[in-house]
Structures are given as structure tokens and as C-alpha cells.
Amino acid sequence: MAKEKTLFTCNACGGTTPRWLGKCPSCGAWNSLVETVAESASGGKNRLGAPQGYAGLANAQPVTPLSAIEAQDVARTPSGLSELDRVLGGGVVEGGVVLIGGDPGIGKSTLLLQALDALQRNGLPTLYVTGEESGAQVALRSRRLGIDGSQVNLLAEIQLEKILATVEAAQPAVVVIDSIQTIYSDQLSSAPGSVAQVRECAAHLTRMAKSTGITVILVGHVTKEGALAGPRVLEHMVDTVLYFEGDTHSPHRLIRAIKNRFGAVNEIGVFAMTEKGLKGVSNPSAIFLSQHSEPVPGSCVLVTLEGTRPLLVEIQALVDGGSPAPRRLSVGLERDRLAMLLAVLSRHAGVACADQDVFVNAVGGVRISEPAADLAVMLAITSSLRGKPLPRGFIAFGEVGLAGEIRPAPRGQERLKEAAKLGFTTAIVPKANAPKKAIPGLTIHAVERVDEAMDTLRGLE
Numbered sequence: 001m002a003k004e005k006t007l008f009t010c011n012a013c014g015g016t017t018p019r020w021l022g023k024c025p026s027c028g029a030w031n032s033l034v035e036t037v038a039e040s041a042s043g044g045k046n047r048l049g050a051p052q053g054y055a056g057l058a059n060a061q062p063v064t065p066l067s068a069i070e071a072q073d074v075a076r077t078p079s080g081l082s083e084l085d086r087v088l089g090g091g092v093v094e095g096g097v098v099l100i101g102g103d104p105g106i107g108k109s110t111l112l113l114q115a116l117d118a119l120q121r122n123g124l125p126t127l128y129v130t131g132e133e134s135g136a137q138v139a140l141r142s143r144r145l146g147i148d149g150s151q152v153n154l155l156a157e158i159q160l161e162k163i164l165a166t167v168e169a170a171q172p173a174v175v176v177i178d179s180i181q182t183i184y185s186d187q188l189s190s191a192p193g194s195v196a197q198v199r200e201c202a203a204h205l206t207r208m209a210k211s212t213g214i215t216v217i218l219v220g221h222v223t224k225e226g227a228l229a230g231p232r233v234l235e236h237m238v239d240t241v242l243y244f245e246g247d248t249h250s251p252h253r254l255i256r257a258i259k260n261r262f263g264a265v266n267e268i269g270v271f272a273m274t275e276k277g278l279k280g281v282s283n284p285s286a287i288f289l290s291q292h293s294e295p296v297p298g299s300c301v302l303v304t305l306e307g308t309r310p311l312l313v314e315i316q317a318l319v320d321g322g323s324p325a326p327r328r329l330s331v332g333l334e335r336d337r338l339a340m341l342l343a344v345l346s347r348h349a350g351v352a353c354a355d356q357d358v359f360v361n362a363v364g365g366v367r368i369s370e371p372a373a374d375l376a377v378m379l380a381i382t383s384s385l386r387g388k389p390l391p392r393g394f395i396a397f398g399e400v401g402l403a404g405e406i407r408p409a410p411r412g413q414e415r416l417k418e419a420a421k422l423g424f425t426t427a428i429v430p431k432a433n434a435p436k437k438a439i440p441g442l443t444i445h446a447v448e449r450v451d452e453a454m455d456t457l458r459g460l461e
Contacts (some may be wrong), residue, residue, distance in 0.1 A: 008033040009195045014231040027232075036190050074262055077173075080118025083271055083280035084111065086309075087242060087255050089263020092119075092174060095213045096262060097206050099180075099235065100255075101220040101228040102244030107253055107271070107278055108219050109133075111244070112176045113142060114277050116152045119174055127172040131158040131182030145277040158192065160185040160201050164208060172214060177205065179219040181229060198230040206237050235259065247365055252287050253278065254366070257307070267307030285312035285422060288364035298384030301395045301424065302376035303415035304368055310411075310418035312395070314363040315373065317380035319356045326355055332362030333373060341378055341400060348404030349450045351382055372409035374400035375428065378450065379457060391460050393425035396453075398433070404450045408432035416442060426460065428453055 007016045010033055015026030017033065024032050076091035085091050088098070102108050109130075116126040130138055135156045142150050153170060157163055160183050167175055177183065183201040184192035191197070202218065209216040218238065221229040228235060235241050239261040246253035255269040270284035281287065289301065289312055298317045303310055315333075330338045338360055345351045360377055362368050375398035383390050397415060399407040409415065412433030419427060420442040427444045434446035445460075447453045 006035050006037055009036045011195055011230065012232050014195050014199060014233055034195070036194050036196060076262075077119070077122075077124065079115040080122065081111070081115050081278075081280060083269030084115060084255065086307075087257045087267045087269040088240065089257075089260055089267070092215045092217075093239070093262045094173075094215060095209050096215050096240065097209050097238040098215070098217045098240040098242065099220050099228070099238040100217065100242040100244060101222045103222060103226075106244050106246055107273060108244050109138075109178055110141065110145065110273075111255075111271070111278050112178065112217060112219070113138070113152070114145065114147070116174065116176060117142070117147050117150045120150065120152050124173040125153070125171065127153045127155060127167065127170055127175045129155045129157060129163055129166075129175065129177050131156075131177075132179060158182050158184060160204060164204065167208065167212075167214065174215045174217065176217045177219065179221060180205075180234075181221045193230075195231045199233060202234055202237050250365060252281070252364070264307055268309060268311075284309075285418075288313040288362070288366055290314050290316075290363050295389035295392050297387050297389045298380055300376045300380040300383065300390055301419075302368070302373050303395055303397050303419050304370060304373060305409075305411060305415065310415050311366070312419060312422060312424075313366055313368065315376045315380045316361045316363060317377065317384045318359040319353055319381060319385040320359075321357055323355070323357060326353075327357045327359075329358075330360040332365070332367050333360055333377065334369070337371070337374070338377065340402070341374055342381070344400055344402060344404060344450060345378055345381065349378075349382075349454045351385065351454070353381065353385060356385070370409075371399040371407075372397045374398065375406060375430075375453060379428070379453070382454065382457070388461060390457070391426055393423065394427070394460075395419045395424045396428045398428075398430040398447075400450060406430045406447055406449060406453065416444065428456055 007018060008020050009016050010024040010026060010029060012029040012032045013027035015024055017025060020033055023030050074093050076093055078085050078091040100108055116128055120126045135154050138154055155166055180198055180202055181193040184197050185200055188196050188200055205216050223229050241259040243256045243258055245256060251273045253271040253273060257265050257267045259265060270281040271278040272281050300315050302313050302315050304313050328338055342353050342358060358381060376396045379396050397409050399409060401407055408430040412429060413435055416427060416435060416439055420439050425442060427442060429444060429446055431446040431448045434444060445456045447456055
């Protein structure tokens with residue numbers, strides 16, 4: 001037999017090359033090329049059956065100006081899990097395709113099984129397609145979660161053509177594919193999980209969802225770097241991309257929207273893993289605040305914003321010792337930004353940490369990317385360096401510039417109201433975020449520069 005021709009396909013972009021290279025020539029990703037079997041030539045035709053070139057294309061279709069198209073809000077069906085609905089933008093959308101990824105064992109299958117059961121009980125027909133577990137394993141999980149008498153239809157299958165035939169026959173409203181990396185199509189000779197299989201199976205399922213109005217939820221594996229496995233085009237095909245985050249040693253889980261064609265991105269949903277599955281957390285700020293009996297040095301509470309939700313997160317800093325090569329380590333915050341804040345603190349506030357080890361941590365495992373955390377980080381570092389705790393019930397937020405100015409944070413009024421609702425009494429905020437009307441129970445100190453913030457803090461001690 002003639003040896004099968006092989007190609008090397010990039011996991012990141014799907015580009016091919018006849019030989020292995022350390023760097024993909026198409027997108028520049030390193031160590032992303034994997035060996036695949038080359039597909040046979042299609043006789044000058046593409047996969048849709050039309051000859052290549054403009055001459056063989058179908059007749060031109062009429063076009064419509066945007067002003068003549070009636071735009072309507074998409075209808076949403078609540079999933080029964082309020083935190084999941086928040087991230088989705090209000091619920092599942094008819095014909096929408098959702099891709100959810102996360103580390104193994106984080107709770108993706110548990111979450112989706114609970115959501116399908118809630119949808120089924122509300123009268124929507126559902127189908128759970130499992131390619132990684134047997135039907136008995138899924139049934140055992142449902143018993144463990146306390147889902148008694150569940151009417152969710154289950155299919156243990158990994159062949160795409162059989163799945164599509166079953167969906168056409170059963171006509172469910174919502175289909176979960178767990179997971180897309182296990183599905184394969186007979187039209188391709190490559191193994192399940194390869195770039196070609198993942199791309200082709202996801203494209204078929206997306207076309208099915210758009211043509212029939214069935215909502216499709218795809219479960220995706222993640223790489224050791226935390227990104228979704230498979231070709232990058234997978235994220236472009238779907239309507240919504242969700243990341244399920246959390247430490248397997250902690251009971252709390254975060255679900256975050258990275259892409260959403262039907263809602264806002266950067267929304268966050270918070271769950272707690274219990275014996276009966278995942279439960280939504282109505283007050284997530286309590287997770288990210290440590291319970292200190294007395295105020296301690298190096299701790300400052302920040303009011304951050306995740307999507308439309310204000311969250312109170314405790315920022316902890318430890319400034320310790322002197323060494324020839326001082327370390328700067330941050331967990332949950334950008335390390336480069338920490339180095340910049342230390343330079344601004346030294347230049348414009350006279351607080352020198354050049355010979356000190358500085359460690360900064362966001363409590364609860366949350367990752368903070370917005371610059372509004374700058375002022376809270378600075379105040380926590382100063383508190384640790386001086387060995388004096390910040391006042392009880394103290395919060396801060398604001399972006400710090402290289403010139404020492406404190407810039408406003410978006411939606412400052414909502415941040416302050418959330419802090420007042422949780423019992424905080426004192427705040428240092430940018431002057432532009434100072435409310436026109438006083439907030440009951442909250443004393444607000446508005447500042448314009450870093451040195452002014454430090455003077456205000458000394459006056460509160």
C-alpha cells in the first residue's frame with residue numbers, strides 16, 4: 001500500500017505545512033504544529049460541491065440595505081440558574097451556539113446537567129450528548145446532584161452523522177455536546193480531537209443550529225496555558241464563549257463571558273460547589289473579603305467592576321526585608337503594573353520600596369485587570385510598609401497615572417453605593433468620582449494626586 005501523505009496542522013490557526021517547523025508560518029505560534037493525515041483531492045471542487053472559481057458559483061442573490069431590515073431583540077429563555085443567565089445576557093437564545101471551556105473536574109458537566117434539567121422541567125425538550133462518559137455515569141451524577149426523576153434525554157455517541165440524525169428526529173430545543181474534542185465525522189480520516197475534526201464538527205453543528213433554531217452548547221477542553229484547545233477559528237464560529245474558572249481545592253467557581261454576540265462581555269457569574277451541585281452566590285463580595293477580627297496592616301478593600309456587577313475584593317500587600325535583588329510578586333494583578341505603581345509611589349509620594357520585597361495578592365483567587373485597582377494597591381503597600389492598618393470599614397479605588405494623578409474609574413456611583421450597602425463607612429476616591437449627593441453612612445474623601453491621598457490617609461489614622 002502507498003504510504004498516506006501527512007501534513008502538519010497548526011492548533012492555533014489551522015494552517016498547514018508539509019513538514020514540521022518549530023514556529024507556524026501562518027500565525028507565528030510556537031510548537032503548535034501537529035501531524036495529520038492529508039485529505040484526498042476533491043477534483044477541483046470545494047466541500048460545498050461547487051467548482052472553484054467565480055464561473056461555477058450559484059446565481060447572485062439580492063441584497064438588502066440595513067435600513068430596510070427590521071431589527072428585533074432576541075428572545076431569551078432563562079436557564080433556571082440565575083448566575084449562568086447573567087453571563088449569557090439573560091438566558092439561552094434560540095439558534096445560538098455557546099462554547100464553554102474550563103479545566104478538567106472544574107464542574108462544566110455538572111453545571112450543564114443542572115441547567116438542562118431546569119429547562120426540561122420548564123417544558124423545553126433537551127438532549128445531552130456525552131462522548132466522554134457512559135449513560136450510567138451521567139445517571140449516577142444526576143442522582144448525586146439530587147436530580148430525581150429527570151426527563152433529560154441522553155445520547156452516548158461520538159459520530160457526528162449519528163448525532164445530527166438523532167437531533168433531527170428528537171427535535172430538542174437545547175443540545176449539549178460534551179465535548180467537541182471527542183466528536184468525529186466520517187467525512188474526514190483524521191482522529192477525533194484533531195484540528196480538522198474539531199473545526200468541521202463545530203461548523204456542522206453551527207449550521208444545524210442556525211438552520212433549525214436549536215440552541216447548541218459545546219463543551220471544550222483547555223490547554224495547560226488555560227486557552228481553549230483546538231483551532232482559534234472555533235471561537236470565531238460560535239456566538240458566545242464562556243470560561244469556567246476556579247481552584248479545584250476551593251468550593252467557589254467563576255464563569256466569565258469572553259465573547260457574546262447577544263449580550264455584554266466580561267460579565268461574571270459566581271457559583272459555590274456543594275454536595276448537591278453548583279449553587280449561585282447572590283453576594284459574591286463576601287467570598288473575596290477576609291474576615292479579620294481587627295484591622296491588619298497591608299489590607300485594603302477595593303470596589304472593582306466585573307461587567308455590570310460591582311465586587312468588593314480585598315487587596316493584601318506584604319513589604320518585607322531588604323535584599324540585594326528585591327522581588328516583586330503579584331497574584332491576581334499584573335506584575336508589570338505593580339512595578340510601575342512602586343515607581344510612582346517613590347517619585348510622587350516619597351514612599352521608597354526600592355530595596356524591599358513586595359508581594360501583592362487579590363483574596364479569593366479573583367483576577368483583576370482594570371486599572372481602577374491602582375489606588376487600593378498603593379494604599380495596601382503603604383500600610384504594610386508603615387505597619388499601620390487602614391481604618392475599619394475603609395475602601396478605595398482609582399487609576400494612578402505616571403505623573404502621580406488619580407484618574408476616575410467608570411461607574412463610580414454604583415461602586416460607592418455597593419460599598420455603603422455592605423456597611424463600609426470611609427472611602428478615598430478620585431475627585432471626578434465624588435458624588436453630587438451624599439451617600440448615607442459613607443464618608444467620601446475625593447483626591448486628585450497620590451501625595452494628597454497619602455496625606456488624607458494619615459489624617460484618618
